Amino acid sequence: MTKEEKKELKKYRTKKLIENLKEKKGFHTELITLYIPPEKKISDVSNYLKNEISESQNIKSKLTRKNVLDSISSLLGQLRTINEVPKSGLIMFSGAIPQNDTPGTERNELYLIEPPEVVTTFKYHCDSQFLLWPLEEMLETKATYGLIVVGRQESAVGYLRGNRVEVLREFTSGIHSKHRAGGQSQRRFERLIEEGEKRFYRRISTQINKIFLEMEDLKGIFIGGPGPSKEKFVKDETLDYRLRDKIMEVVDLGYGGAEGIRALVDRVQDSIKDVKYIQEKKIMQKFMKEITNDTGLATYGVEEVQKALNYGAVDTLIISEKLDLYRAKIKCANCDYTEYRIIKEAQLEETEMNIQEEVCPKCSSNSFSLLEMNTLIEDFGSIAESTGSEIELVSTETEEGETLYSTFGGIVALLRYKLSF
Numbered sequence: 001m002t003k004e005e006k007k008e009l010k011k012y013r014t015k016k017l018i019e020n021l022k023e024k025k026g027f028h029t030e031l032i033t034l035y036i037p038p039e040k041k042i043s044d045v046s047n048y049l050k051n052e053i054s055e056s057q058n059i060k061s062k063l064t065r066k067n068v069l070d071s072i073s074s075l076l077g078q079l080r081t082i083n084e085v086p087k088s089g090l091i092m093f094s095g096a097i098p099q100n101d102t103p104g105t106e107r108n109e110l111y112l113i114e115p116p117e118v119v120t121t122f123k124y125h126c127d128s129q130f131l132l133w134p135l136e137e138m139l140e141t142k143a144t145y146g147l148i149v150v151g152r153q154e155s156a157v158g159y160l161r162g163n164r165v166e167v168l169r170e171f172t173s174g175i176h177s178k179h180r181a182g183g184q185s186q187r188r189f190e191r192l193i194e195e196g197e198k199r200f201y202r203r204i205s206t207q208i209n210k211i212f213l214e215m216e217d218l219k220g221i222f223i224g225g226p227g228p229s230k231e232k233f234v235k236d237e238t239l240d241y242r243l244r245d246k247i248m249e250v251v252d253l254g255y256g257g258a259e260g261i262r263a264l265v266d267r268v269q270d271s272i273k274d275v276k277y278i279q280e281k282k283i284m285q286k287f288m289k290e291i292t293n294d295t296g297l298a299t300y301g302v303e304e305v306q307k308a309l310n311y312g313a314v315d316t317l318i319i320s321e322k323l324d325l326y327r328a329k330i331k332c333a334n335c336d337y338t339e340y341r342i343i344k345e346a347q348l349e350e351t352e353m354n355i356q357e358e359v360c361p362k363c364s365s366n367s368f369s370l371l372e373m374n375t376l377i378e379d380f381g382s383i384a385e386s387t388g389s390e391i392e393l394v395s396t397e398t399e400e401g402e403t404l405y406s407t408f409g410g411i412v413a414l415l416r417y418k419l420s421f
Helices: 003-022 043-057 062-077 133-138 183-212 227-234 259-271 275-292 302-310 344-356 377-389 399-408
Strands: 031-036 088-098 107-113 123-127 145-151 154-159 164-172 219-224 247-252 298-300 313-319 325-332 338-344 368-375 390-394 413-415
Touching: 003 107, 003 377, 031 062, 043 062, 043 123, 043 133, 062 107, 088 133, 107 133, 133 145, 133 390, 145 183, 145 227, 145 259, 154 183, 154 259, 164 259, 164 377, 183 227, 219 227, 219 259, 247 259, 259 368, 275 298, 275 390, 275 413, 298 302, 302 313, 302 377, 302 413, 313 377, 313 399, 325 344, 325 377, 338 344, 344 368, 368 399, 377 390, 390 399, 399 413
Parallel strands: 145 219, 219 247, 313 390
Antiparallel strands: 031 088, 031 123, 088 107, 145 154, 154 164, 298 413, 313 413, 325 338, 325 368
């Protein structure tokens, strides 16, 4: 599984946690949020919290004071188990969450998150609800698009991320644009110019390979430039094959170099809007091709996909973000009989109540209990992670994504090899 696929699954899990945390409300300013940047020392954070304990002693309400002190103490206890802040920073939530509408029923809850992006500022926040908007902003799509402008005289490479356009490198070829020689000298000069062009394009490719292959969020590459230079550059094939696969469009521009970078962005804006559509279209077209041709290299449905995952046969797990299924683990306390059930989100509460009244099919006792309840996306995603399968989370905003959800139940898989069940 690539870093990008792991990141997508991590984002999904974080989104689910945010949904859960939004439901947490305190009676007073008893919920603490802590954003810790990677360069911050654990000892400094602990000292800050100890100072907050001193400040909290002044809270007039005994119950509020107790709850705040318990929340801070919970954070301090957790920090003692951490040697250093992770590379992306750390986000901690600790608070006294009421178990019903009556004060005094609060129970401290603690949550830790390694954020999807780097925490840049230390922040301590105490309120009646957790501070979630900075974390939500981190989950917003920040895809990066490579920009390459190629001209025979001048070239440039940069990227577009959000609203920011950055020129990373500029190149000049030093190739003469004109010559006065004739006859054999003319052919020799033309050959020298052609060889100079090739060296120039390969020099650019070498630098681009170094720059773009290190970008984790590189979604696509756009190439532009005047005349035939850009086509010659693409045909040269010195550009790494992994980057060549990401080329989305080659467009004509009036000029090369750094000046052409912004002109290139203006030309490809419409294409960038449709990137998610293109990605989903490609993966679903591949799935449909396998299904239509009956190759045995694609499967769909919860049971079939689960079997394929358990066999380690899944190459790419494709799941709809709209999938509202959960996988429940149910166990009999009397005989240890265990079973798993797939449950719709709307039926969770009803199922949990009914389980307590069910009779165990093995020992006939009334000792069933619900041990685990995970979303099917997270559950199957974890299996895919362990078997090295790729994961694609697909929205329903496109026709292909809607087909995945409505026609195939929201979960399908491309297989590494045929299976005989």
